[in-house]
Amino acid sequence: MRHAVILAGGSGTRLWPASRRARPKQLIALSSTGDALVTTAVRIGADLAGDRVTIVTAASQAAATREVVPGISLIEEPFGRNTAAAIGLAAAKLVLEDPDAVLAVMPADQHVTNRSGLVHALDVALRAAEQTDAIATIGIAPTRAETGFGYLELAGPATLDTVMPVVRFVEKPDLATAERYVSSGRYLWNAGIFCARAQRLLAELEVHLPATAAAVREIAKHPELAAARYEALASISIDHAVMEKAARVVTVPASVGWDDIGSWAALPAVRGSDASGNTIAGEAIVLEGTGNIVMTDDAIVAMVGVSDFVVVKSGDAVLVIPKDRAQDVRLVIAALEARGLTKFV
Amino acid sequence: MRHAVILAGGSGTRLWPASRRARPKQLIALSSTGDALVTTAVRIGADLAGDRVTIVTAASQAAATREVVPGISLIEEPFGRNTAAAIGLAAAKLVLEDPDAVLAVMPADQHVTNRSGLVHALDVALRAAEQTDAIATIGIAPTRAETGFGYLELAGPATLDTVMPVVRFVEKPDLATAERYVSSGRYLWNAGIFCARAQRLLAELEVHLPATAAAVREIAKHPELAAARYEALASISIDHAVMEKAARVVTVPASVGWDDIGSWAALPAVRGSDASGNTIAGEAIVLEGTGNIVMTDDAIVAMVGVSDFVVVKSGDAVLVIPKDRAQDVRLVIAALEARGLTKFV
Numbered sequence: 135m136r137h138a139v140i141l142a143g144g145s146g147t148r149l150w151p152a153s154r155r156a157r158p159k160q161l162i163a164l165s166s167t168g169d170a171l172v173t174t175a176v177r178i179g180a181d182l183a184g185d186r187v188t189i190v191t192a193a194s195q196a197a198a199t200r201e202v203v204p205g206i207s208l209i210e211e212p213f214g215r216n217t218a219a220a221i222g223l224a225a226a227k228l229v230l231e232d233p234d235a236v237l238a239v240m241p242a243d244q245h246v247t248n249r250s251g252l253v254h255a256l257d258v259a260l261r262a263a264e265q266t267d268a269i270a271t272i273g274i275a276p277t278r279a280e281t282g283f284g285y286l287e288l289a290g291p292a293t294l295d296t297v298m299p300v301v302r303f304v305e306k307p308d309l310a311t312a313e314r315y316v317s318s319g320r321y322l323w324n325a326g327i328f329c330a331r332a333q334r335l336l337a338e339l340e341v342h343l344p345a346t347a348a349a350v351r352e353i354a355k356h357p358e359l360a361a362a363r364y365e366a367l368a369s370i371s372i373d374h375a376v377m378e379k380a381a382r383v384v385t386v387p388a389s390v391g392w393d394d395i396g397s398w399a400a401l402p403a404v405r406g407s408d409a410s411g412n413t414i415a416g417e418a419i420v421l422e423g424t425g426n427i428v429m430t431d432d433a434i435v436a437m438v439g440v441s442d443f444v445v446v447k448s449g450d451a452v453l454v455i456p457k458d459r460a461q462d463v464r465l466v467i468a469a470l471e472a473r474g475l476t477k478f479v
Numbered sequence: 480m481r482h483a484v485i486l487a488g489g490s491g492t493r494l495w496p497a498s499r500r501a502r503p504k505q506l507i508a509l510s511s512t513g514d515a516l517v518t519t520a521v522r523i524g525a526d527l528a529g530d531r532v533t534i535v536t537a538a539s540q541a542a543a544t545r546e547v548v549p550g551i552s553l554i555e556e557p558f559g560r561n562t563a564a565a566i567g568l569a570a571a572k573l574v575l576e577d578p579d580a581v582l583a584v585m586p587a588d589q590h591v592t593n594r595s596g597l598v599h600a601l602d603v604a605l606r607a608a609e610q611t612d613a614i615a616t617i618g619i620a621p622t623r624a625e626t627g628f629g630y631l632e633l634a635g636p637a638t639l640d641t642v643m644p645v646v647r648f649v650e651k652p653d654l655a656t657a658e659r660y661v662s663s664g665r666y667l668w669n670a671g672i673f674c675a676r677a678q679r680l681l682a683e684l685e686v687h688l689p690a691t692a693a694a695v696r697e698i699a700k701h702p703e704l705a706a707a708r709y710e711a712l713a714s715i716s717i718d719h720a721v722m723e724k725a726a727r728v729v730t731v732p733a734s735v736g737w738d739d740i741g742s743w744a745a746l747p748a749v750r751g752s753d754a755s756g757n758t759i760a761g762e763a764i765v766l767e768g769t770g771n772i773v774m775t776d777d778a779i780v781a782m783v784g785v786s787d788f789v790v791v792k793s794g795d796a797v798l799v800i801p802k803d804r805a806q807d808v809r810l811v812i813a814a815l816e817a818r819g820l821t822k823f824v
Binding site for chain 2: 438
């Protein structure tokens with residue numbers, strides 16, 4: 135049977151203050167539909183697998199996750215140990231109930247414009263996993279020379295919605311390399327979305343990460359052991375642990391308006407802009423300014439003569455930062471922690 | 480007997496959003512002592528006149544004013560009609576109880592660094608009013624070529640804390656004129672602070688503004704007539720109505736750290752700055768930035784790479800504006816009113 139596995143373990147601070155440790159990015163409504171990103175991921179999962187949708191999340195975020203997507207099966211990690219452990223645990227749990235489980239794995243915090251397009255690509259990938267026991271990733275046709283993502287290298291030009299062998303996983307490139315990748319037509323964004331049989335994933339883990347394989351099988355049978363076993367697990371991504379080493383890794387190239395929301399600067403791609411070139415979520419008055427990103431929950435934001443700024447009011451915090459410094463929200467998090475103001479993180 | 484009359488009728492929007500129509504500038508704590516400006520004014524009044532302190536305010540602000548300075552005698556105007564009407568009404572009321580009342584009149588929203596210095600200057604001015612029936616203003620020795628104030632012209636250089644004749648009241652000058660005024664030593668800021676016998680003020684009003692004089696005397700006896708009579712009163716300042724035309728107008732030059740707080744840009748003069756050159760009231764983290772003015776009530780404000788900005792979080796509103804545009808908060812007020820968002824004003 136098909137199962138959707140949604141990874142929702144983000145640390146939640148890149149979109150501070152809307153996103154917090156206890157209420158990370160995937161649980162907040164960034165799009166104009168008012169839906170949280172995780173809700174969109176669950177819908178995609180349900181399109182593929184009906185009610186067989188499982189979210190893997192940190193225990194500290196479980197209550198907030200249940201609040202946003204009630205009734206969805208949750209696997210709680212005592213704390214994050216990167217994707218190899220999270221996916222391994224999901225595979226080990228699901229295979230106990232359904233030895234023939236085939237998984238569609240995806241992050242909870244992705245943004246997708248063309249949801250049905252992604253469902254179609256995942257359907258092609260699931261069939262590859264079912265019929266050939268491949269590990270079938272979704273490769274996103276790049277729309278810019280992004281240096282923040284890893285890439286999948288193909289032997290030749292990508293053809294959308296077809297199964298193609300992956301030659302190589304490549305790390306985040308520098309800008310010149312990224313530009314070369316994009317113009318070549320042979321490189322796709324690695325979006326962290328893939329399909330595989332649970333048995334195959336566990337078998338790969340047993341080869342490449344045997345301690346993790348043993349631990350997740352044990353925890354799947356005895357969840358009360360999670361707290362004791364998790365600490366010792368290697369914190370490693372499924373890409374590094376398995377994908378880069380495994381045979382029969384294929385990809386389904388897709389062009390579905392997929393994007394990561396890595397910082398506030400990405401919000402216009404999700405929500406669009408108004409006639410003045412400002413992206414506004416919530417009540418705001420922006421006079422004599424353009425290129426601003428404004429998000430506010432329960433206060434009106436008023437700006438005069440300000441351009442290319444990010445202004446976010448959320449709960450007990452206000453962020454003001456130039457758009458080209460949006461990545462430096464991390465400096466705020468560091469300062470809050472250094473000053474013992476962790477209640478705001 | 481001496482009486483202090485504090486004028487608290489400001490429209491309250493220049494320091495939006497901390498200041499609102501219903502809770503104007505004089506009722507909020509701008510200084511680091513946590514005291515509202517009106518509290519400081521009442522202290523000065525009490526230093527001069529004991530418990531004979533009266534605040535004149537708009538009926539719409541009366542409840543908020545009582546909250547801040549409980550127990551102080553209030554005269555409520557149905558709405559603002561500028562200072563001639565407000566002072567006339569106070570004089571008419573006080574003279575009913577005390578025919579020999581001598582008034583020390585001052586605005587509620589002034590900032591004074593050297594309070595006892597101002598009390599001393601006012602004491603000199605009160606004696607001039609008591610002994611010579613003069614109208615005795617306080618003339619503030621200018622510390623900059625301010626174009627936002629009117630000036631008092633003297634015949635010769637000012638001598639602090641002495642009674643000197645005023646040659647002329649002059650309107651807000653342009654910058655070149657203001658610079659000439661300041662370098663001459665013969666011009667003082669008109670701070671709107673003066674002392675006079677109530678009978679003298681009423682006599683001047685009877686000459687120069689007879690309808691107002693008759694109305695305030697009538698309202699003083701029959702407060703229930705205020706709503707009906709106020710609408711027809713001329714909206715004119717005491718300077719234009721009386722000071723510029725009256726004989727025996729003198730001034731007591733004072734250098735007491737007096738200032739108006741005309742916009743957020745003036746806050747550093749009131750509160751000082753920290754080692755990074757930022758003026759911060761409330762909880763804030765300002766990284767890689769200087770010259771900012773930050774005021775927040777119940778949310779932390781975080782800024783990275785921002786300099787010379789005003790950021791204010793107060794109640795249900797957030798303001799972000801470059802410091803050199805601080806006067807343009809009025810554009811926000813206009814936009815809020817144009818969009819029917821008067822609840823935020």
